[in-house]
Amino acid sequence: MDLAARLVTLSDRLPSIEAHLATEEATKNALIMPFLQVLEYDIFNPREVVPEFVADVGIKRGEKVDYAILRDGKPVVLFECKRLGQSLKAHGSQLFRYFGTTDAHLGVLTDGVEYRFYSDLDTPNRMDETPFLVFRINSPSETAVAFLKLLCKPAFDREGILRMASTLRDRKSIRSFLEAEAEAPSEELTRFIAGHLHQGRLTKGIVESYTVNIRRAFQDLVNTRVEARLRTALDSTRIALPDENPTSTPNAPAEQSYETPEVELAEPEVVTTPDELAGLYIVKAILRDEVDVGRIVARDVRSYFGILLDDNNRKAICRLHFNGKQKYIGLLDAEKDETREPIETTDGIFKFADQLRSRVNSMVHSVGASAPAVS
Helix, strand or coil: CCHHHHHHHHHHCHHHHHHHCCCHHHHHHHHHHHHHHHCCCCCCCCCCEEEEEECCECCECCCEEEEEEEECCEEEEEEEECCCCCCCHHHHHHHHHHHCCCCCCEEEEECCCEEEEECCCCECCECCCCCCEEEECCCCCHHHHHHHHHHCHHHCCHHHHHHHHHHHHHHHHHHHHHHHHHHCCCHHHHHHHHHHHCCCCCCHHHHHHHHHHHHHHHHHHHHHHHHHHHHHHCHHHCCCCCCCCCCCCCCCCHHHCCCCCCEEECCCCCCCCHHHHHHHHHHHHHHCCCCCHHHEEEEECCCCEEEEECCCHHHEEEEEECCCCCEEEEEECCCCCEEEEEECCHHHHHHHHHHHHHHHHHHHCCCCCCCCCCC
8 A cells, every 4th residue: 555545544533532532641642653754764663653752841840852763873854743723823832942952854733734844944953944744644735745755664765865855945035925916916026027028108097907917817827727627637537617518417407507607796895816716616626526517606705705506695604704814714504604714824724625525415404405416
């Protein structure tokens, strides 16, 4: 069984056990130790994995990190563990303290599902403030799997790990820069692009026009790539995307042909961001086995990005509040009261898959729901 398959096997256990992981020790036993086994380490061999590894910090003696992976008798990876669901934001400082006291150049902060990987890329022997890689075991990216392969015991490659960590750090910085430019193109970037494309003098009006068009071009590029990836991922379900002809349901009445626009801008000045559109596709992916995804439509307004069933405001599935620094997903109950849950990235929507399925099923199976589910 390859690494990706082993991760799937581990994450498949999560729904049945997560309600019972109320303590840090329970999380370690049920998720983190099995994760180390996924990486092919013998968790019962103290020459490979040491629990409660002593990492004295300055005048503090007996400071311990939850786990250390050893190579040739020396720690190479440190794990600081928290209870499942506990916020990891406030606990990076603990790992930071341990980092400079050992030979390890890799630190991991985890709650058993989310894993944050740190190194000392900026200053030797001083842990970076931000992780170079963050992933969840129930939705690992191809990049995360590739990195973990270097971490596995049989293929452990310290230099390769640090090279890839540096690459991921740089890619993350570049991505953040491009995301900021996509949201609000700087004058420097605008003049650079306009200078290559425009013949003649760059007046203020021309620069302003290019600023708007650059932002929209970024959105078009991201949207096209997201749609292409979604088609690939969901090809087996024969889902129709915006530029495809929706597959009609045999013998269905004409009024049940769901040919509504995928995203309707209720207000012309509202700009749909790449993150909002990615959120829509994630919701579609989650609900693909519950309803025909052609029925799932978004309406973007100033205060939120609404995702609806059948393009009906009375059938709101959820709302995405992505306009501030903190992202939220708004979950609605039967009375349409909204509860906002914070998420770090659009992938955080997957954490609420069960609530989204329940919400859609309650609407599909309610009295008067006539549209068919996916067969």
